[in-house]
Structures are given as C-alpha cells and as structure tokens.
Amino acid sequence: xxxxxxxxxxxxxxxxxxxxxxxxxxxxxxxxxxxxxxxxxxxxxxxxxxxxxxxxxxxxxxxxxxxxxxxxxxxxxxxxxxxxxxxxxxxxxxxxxxxxxxxxxxxxxxxxxxxxxxxxxxxxxxxxxxxxxxxxxxxxxxxxxxxxxxxxxxxxxxxxxxxxxxxxxxxxxxxxxxxxxxxxxxxxxxxxxxxxxxxxxxxxxxxxxxxxxxxxxxxxxxxxxxxxxxxxxxxxxxxxxxxxxxxxxx
Numbered sequence: 001x002x003x004x005x006x007x008x009x010x011x012x013x014x015x016x017x018x019x020x021x022x023x024x025x026x027x028x029x030x031x032x033x034x035x036x037x038x039x040x041x042x043x044x045x046x047x048x049x050x051x052x053x054x055x056x057x058x059x060x061x062x063x064x065x066x067x068x069x070x071x072x073x074x075x076x077x078x079x080x081x082x083x084x085x086x087x088x089x090x091x092x093x094x095x096x097x098x099x100x101x102x103x104x105x106x107x108x109x110x111x112x113x114x115x116x117x118x119x120x121x122x123x124x125x126x127x128x129x130x131x132x133x134x135x136x137x138x139x140x141x142x143x144x145x146x147x148x149x150x151x152x153x154x155x156x157x158x159x160x161x162x163x164x165x166x167x168x169x170x171x172x173x174x175x176x177x178x179x180x181x182x183x184x185x186x187x188x189x190x191x192x193x194x195x196x197x198x199x200x201x202x203x204x205x206x207x208x209x210x211x212x213x214x215x216x217x218x219x220x221x222x223x224x225x226x227x228x229x230x231x232x233x234x235x236x237x238x239x240x241x242x243x244x245x246x247x248x249x250x
Contacts, residue, residue: 003034004047006096008061010077010089011147014046014053023053024155024170025146028111029066029096048162051170066096068107068119069163071126073135074148075118081106088112092147093135094159096122129160129246130192130203133211139220141213146170153201156213156220157194160203166246172201180244189225189243196242197232 007030013022018041026032026046032055036043042060045052076087081103088111091097097109099119106113126132133156142150146159154172161168161179169175176196183193193204202212202223210228213220216235233239 004063005032005034005042005044005060006030006063006066007032007055007059009059010091010095011149012055012059013144014051014055016053018054020054022144024051024144026055026059027092027095027147029069029098031063032060034060046170049158049167049169064110065098066122068097068099068121070095070097070114070118071120071163072118073139075114077109077112077114078106079112081108081113083115090149092149093132094147094163125165126163128192129157129164129166130205130211132160132163133157133203133220134205136213136220137211137222139213141215141218141220145213151213151220153213156211157201157203161246172196172199175201176242176244180246183243183245185243187243190245192246194242194244194246195225195229195240196244197240198238200232200237202228 007026007028010028012026014024014026016023031047032044034042034044040057041054042057043054070091070093073093075091077089077091078085078087099107101108107116107119140150143152145151146155158168158170169178189204189207195202202210205211208225210223210225
C-alpha cells in the first residue's frame with residue numbers, strides 16, 4: 001500500500017535507514033510516496049526523482065495542492081502578515097506552498113504568511129538554471145544537502161534544474177547519465193553546460209568559469225574553469241568524465 005504525502009517540515013534529512021546517515025534532504029511541500037512505516041519512521045521515495053529513504057513520520061503533512069515555490073535564496077514564514085511578528089520558520093529556495101490568497105505584501109498559506117516577493121508560481125518556471133544556482137553563492141557545503149542552509153554539488157544542480165522544470169536525479173552519477181547531451185572535447189563550453197568528474201558536478205557560468213558546491217571552498221563558489229580541472233585532478237579525483245549540454249537557456 002502506498003500513500004502520497006507532502007513534507008510538512010521546512011527541511012528534513014532523507015536517511016538511508018531509520019536513525020541512519022543522511023543521503024539527501026527534502027523541503028517543505030515536496031511530494032513523497034510513502035511505502036511503509038517503521039517505529040515512527042516513514043519509508044518513502046521522493047516523487048520528483050524517485051530517491052528512496054526514511055524520514056520521521058512527524059515530518060509528513062497531508063497531500064494538498066501546491067501552487068508556488070520559494071524563488072528567493074530563503075524566506076521567512078510568519079504567523080501574521082507583519083514583518084515585526086516573530087517568524088515561525090525559515091524556508092529555503094525550492095520549498096513549495098499553496099497560496100490561498102494575498103494580503104498586502106504577503107501571501108497567505110496553510111502554514112502562515114510569506115512575503116509575496118519571495119514566491120513564484122509553479123506554472124511559470126525559470127529559464128536560467130545558472131542564475132538559480134547563483135542565488136546560493138556562499139551557502140556552506142553540506143554533503144547530501146539540498147537547501148540554502150547547506151548544499152552539495154548534485155543538490156545545487158538538482159535545485160536549479162527543478163526550478164526550471166528540468167527533471168533531474170539527486171546524485172551526480174545519475175545526473176551524468178540522465179541530463180543533457182554529450183559535448184565533444186572540441187566544442188566550446190557555454191553557460192548552462194555541466195562538467196562531471198567522478199563524484200562531482202559543476203555548472204558552467206561562461207567558457208572560463210565554473211559555479212559549484214565544493215569541499216575545497218566548503219561553499220557554493222565560482223572558480224576559474226582551468227584551475228578547477230587541474231585542482232580536482234591533482235587531488236586524486238581524476239579528469240573530467242563528461243561534458244553535457246542542457247536545453248538552451250534564455
């Protein structure tokens with residue numbers, strides 16, 4: 001028996017086993033397919049990419065429509081449409097909510113009030129994944145992270161792709177297999193291309209610059225492309241394994 005639910009917490013680890021290590025993270029409003037329950041833990045898979053794991057049952061909300069996503073790096077959820085009220089929670093870029101109506105500068109949701117300027121309709125996806133990823137420059141590197149509080153290389157790619165309505169797996173190896181079309185070594189790189197290594201992935205900002213979440217800077221950071229290629233190979237992680245091009249960006 002399966003049950004479709006939404007994540008009700010602002011952020012939750014998707015663990016390999018109950019009380020086990022984190023593999024990925026899930027954001028508020030993300031749809032999941034619950035396949036079992038075990039001692040207060042829900043076994044599930046994310047509907048967006050099929051990634052399996054466990055979350056505390058308390059993190060699950062009911063299945064309900066979502067209409068908007070957080071398009072700012074982060075926003076606050078308030079109990080009233082007033083910035084002077086103590087916030088209830090911080091929501092990351094990519095969190096999803098159902099907007100019920102609007103009052104002044106705020107959108108009313110089932111969870112509370114969010115500044116309208118920080119939300120975008122799901123029916124109007126973004127067109128430049130690199131611009132989405134760039135909102136997270138300076139975000140701390142976190143293995144398995146998927147939020148503005150901490151993110152890793154594949155999380156940065158997935159978050160940017162999903163904001164642009166591009167289906168995207170959660171792991172870099174799967175992303176290399178699923179995303180885009182291969183580029184020959186002689187083809188010039190362009191904004192929005194992806195470079196892959198063994199266990200790593202980076203966005204191409206321009207022919208000379210990468211943007212990636214990396215453990216060298218311990219953050220989402222820009223890096224000269226040639227420097228990154230040389231550094232990653234020198235540290236023992238090998239050469240670039242694939243160059244991929246997504247659909248054209250505006």
